[in-house]
Amino acid sequence: MNMRWVLAATVASALTPALASAAVPQAPTFTKDIAPIFQEKCEACHRPDSIAPMSLMTFEEVRPWARSIRTRVDSRNMPPWNIDKTVGIQKFKNDRSLSDDEVATILKWVDAGSPKGDMKDMPAAKQWPDGQAWNFAKMFGQTEPDLIIRSTPYTQKAGANDAWWRPVVPTGLTEDRWVRAIEIRPGTVKGRKITHHAIANLRQDETDPLAQNDNDQNGNPVAGTFMEWAVGKQGEIMRPNSGKLLKVGSKISWDIHYSNGGEDITDVVELGIYFYPKGQEPKYRQVLHLMGATNAGGVDIPPNSVKSTEGFFVLRENARVESFQPHMHLRGKAMEMDAILPTGQMQVLSYVSNFDFNWMSTYLYADDVAPLLPKGTIIRVVAWHDNTANNKGNPDPNVWIGYGDRTVDEMAHAWVNVTYMKDADFQAELAARRELLAKQSTQQQQQQQ
Numbered sequence: 001m002n003m004r005w006v007l008a009a010t011v012a013s014a015l016t017p018a019l020a021s022a023a024v025p026q027a028p029t030f031t032k033d034i035a036p037i038f039q040e041k042c043e044a045c046h047r048p049d050s051i052a053p054m055s056l057m058t059f060e061e062v063r064p065w066a067r068s069i070r071t072r073v074d075s076r077n078m079p080p081w082n083i084d085k086t087v088g089i090q091k092f093k094n095d096r097s098l099s100d101d102e103v104a105t106i107l108k109w110v111d112a113g114s115p116k117g118d119m120k121d122m123p124a125a126k127q128w129p130d131g132q133a134w135n136f137a138k139m140f141g142q143t144e145p146d147l148i149i150r151s152t153p154y155t156q157k158a159g160a161n162d163a164w165w166r167p168v169v170p171t172g173l174t175e176d177r178w179v180r181a182i183e184i185r186p187g188t189v190k191g192r193k194i195t196h197h198a199i200a201n202l203r204q205d206e207t208d209p210l211a212q213n214d215n216d217q218n219g220n221p222v223a224g225t226f227m228e229w230a231v232g233k234q235g236e237i238m239r240p241n242s243g244k245l246l247k248v249g250s251k252i253s254w255d256i257h258y259s260n261g262g263e264d265i266t267d268v269v270e271l272g273i274y275f276y277p278k279g280q281e282p283k284y285r286q287v288l289h290l291m292g293a294t295n296a297g298g299v300d301i302p303p304n305s306v307k308s309t310e311g312f313f314v315l316r317e318n319a320r321v322e323s324f325q326p327h328m329h330l331r332g333k334a335m336e337m338d339a340i341l342p343t344g345q346m347q348v349l350s351y352v353s354n355f356d357f358n359w360m361s362t363y364l365y366a367d368d369v370a371p372l373l374p375k376g377t378i379i380r381v382v383a384w385h386d387n388t389a390n391n392k393g394n395p396d397p398n399v400w401i402g403y404g405d406r407t408v409d410e411m412a413h414a415w416v417n418v419t420y421m422k423d424a425d426f427q428a429e430l431a432a433r434r435e436l437l438a439k440q441s442t443q444q445q446q447q448q449q
């Protein structure tokens with residue numbers, strides 16, 4: 001069984017564009033060329049009652065921002081998506097970045113004086129799902145999730161600085177339950193304006209050694225992300241036959257980033273959980289691991305320096321890696337996740353070259369590229385911190401920085417969702433992947449002919 005081939009082929013196929021994208025138009029106009037891009041890639045945040053400061057739905061709304069849009073799009077600061085496009089896996093379920101052609105189209109349009117174009121070319125307004133509905137409930141024949149957990153209320157005053165709110169709330173479960181879907185949302189429409197990001201961390205004692213993470217420096221189990229709310233993300237339905245295990249005595253430890261909404265707003269964040277019916281146990285448990293430098297001694301950043309920190313995680317069972325979420329604080333600069341295969345060969349899985357503390361993104365690998373790694377593979381996570389004055393987000397380059405929870409301390413790990421598989425299931429997954437890759441490459445050859 002040649003594992004190397006499977007992984008290499010996976011990464012290579014991810015780098016070749018699946019579809020030839022439309023060429024950049026000669027004379028782009030707003031109604032014909034720009035509006036469709038903005039509907040797909042900007043409106044999730046840039047519409048009324050969402051997180052961004054201005055709406056970008058109509059020509060009249062967009063026009064005054066043309067120069068600023070050019071700058072932000074050209075630097076790839078907007079839309080927020082910090083994966084390096086030149087290395088590693090490039091196919092994600094939640095990719096919100098612009099293609100090279102889309103960037104070129106937007107720049108060309110601004111440089112030509114941002115012409116409006118003909119109103120008859122304007123696409124119909126995009127219909128957005130109701131942000132205040134429980135969107136998965138209907139799918140399971142319910143009106144609401146089985147369990148709703150709320151953060152404690154927080155008031156963000158008009159004009160106040162960004163704030164991080166971290167209450168801990170018990171789940172109240174009296175027996176272990178398997179989770180098949182999770183949704184999370186701000187409690188009210190107004191709350192959406194101030195809720196920049198919310199992460200629900202799960203704290204529970206693990207008895208399964210495969211599911212355990214290293215303890216923190218005080219010997220307490222480290223809380224793992226259960227769900228995060230980012231604008232435009234509805235929630236998470238587990239793969240067929242997969243679930244997360246929520247245990248008796250578990251708690252949700254919230255990490256909510258509130259920003260200025262222009263008026264006093266009080267809100268909570270709601271986490272909706274859907275269980276598998278009692279007695280129905282999914283075959284695979286999805287486990288969220290903390291990989292990278294995980295303890296006090298691992299992070300040691302001198303003043304006025306750029307420092308890299310490494311951590312290693314050995315897969316004790318065959319696994320499919322489902323996602324990558326770099327976690328650092330204000331001095332975080334970049335993070336790379338590599339797989340060192342049992343053969344010794346090393347592959348870059350993902351590289352966030354431009355980490356931004358304000359956007360705690362989870363990158364979800366598409367089904368046909370999610371890395372399949374044999375047991376014994378070592379996952380290497382390298383974090384870079386910039387503790388110099390060059391880093392605009394750095395509150396003070398003249399102090400030594402160590403590991404800790406506060407935003408002025410640092411962390412250097414990734415949250416990585418993993419599905420473990422016994423040998424037979426893993427071989428079947430590999431075979432299915434090979435077949436899919438072979439089919440895709442035949443299709444590509446046919447298209448090229």
Ligand code: HEC
Nearest residue numbers: 041042044045051052053065068069072078079080096231
């Ligand atoms: C995930 C949410 C999100 C998406 C998607 C997004 N933006 Fe933004 N955008 C924001 C937020 C929040 C801000 C304000 C904070 C900041 O300036 O970074 C912002 C700021 C901006 C600004 C700066 C406004 C100023 O004050 O100068 C521009 C320009 C912009 N966005 C353009 C775009 C464009 C164009 C797209 C799509 C191609 C886009 N954004 C997609 C959330 C988003």
